[in-house]
Amino acid sequence: MKRFLGLLALLFAPVVHATAEIPPAYHAVAAERGVPAQLLYSVALVESQRPVAGGRRPWPWTLNVEGRSLFFPSREAALRALVQALAHTDRVAVGLMQVYWRYNGHRFGGDPQRALDPYANLRAGADVLRECIARKRSLGAGIGCYNATSPDKAARYLAKVTTELRALREGG
Incomplete structure (x- = not known):
């Protein structure tokens, strides 16, 4: 119970500077999908963070293929690798939220290119997260x-x- 109350406090306590660090896309998708922006961003950091100038950010061109994390410099490079990986396995996590293709590829209409769209990926991840919390x-x-x-x-x-x-x- 203490851990649960601590999580609630972290999610809903007044925010001074921290929210400003969360990119606008997370706020937009969080509001649209009914999950706290801080939670969505924190999950993305755990799933796909990469060092960038001035700190670290979730990286949209991230794949995890059969347990191996891969970071790509561009959407095009990530898409080529994703298509190649999916030709051999469905054990692939994709994008900012590392949405697992085997169970959630349908959220992108089975389209690898859509899975790498940052907004589509955030929406799918937010939906999975919201469904997990409800379940x-x-x-x-x-x-x-x-x-x-x-x-x-x-x-x-x-x-x-x-x-x-x-x-x-x-x-x-």
Whole structure:
């Protein structure tokens, strides 16, 4: 219960500087899909963060193919790699939110190019996250469900997202 209340406090406490660091796309999609922008951005950071000038950001041209994370310099390069990977496996996570193709490729109409569209990817990830929270009937369990089915892995994932939420609150 303490962990749940802590998560609620992180998500809904007044924000001074941290929200300004979240790119506008996250705010727009979060409002559209009914999930907190801070949570959406924190999940994206855990899923696809990459160092950039001045810090780190979720990287839209990220793939995870059968457990191997790959970062590409452009959408075109990521798309070529995604099409090639999908010719051999459906164990591929795509984009900012690392949406898992095997279970969620339908959210993009089966179109790899659409999966790499940052807004489409954020929407799909937000939908998966919202559905997990509703299915688990718990914010914490829902966050864990986004990435893992086993309780141990889900707890580790929740801890990572919580760390990112705290860093946002502290302006880092």
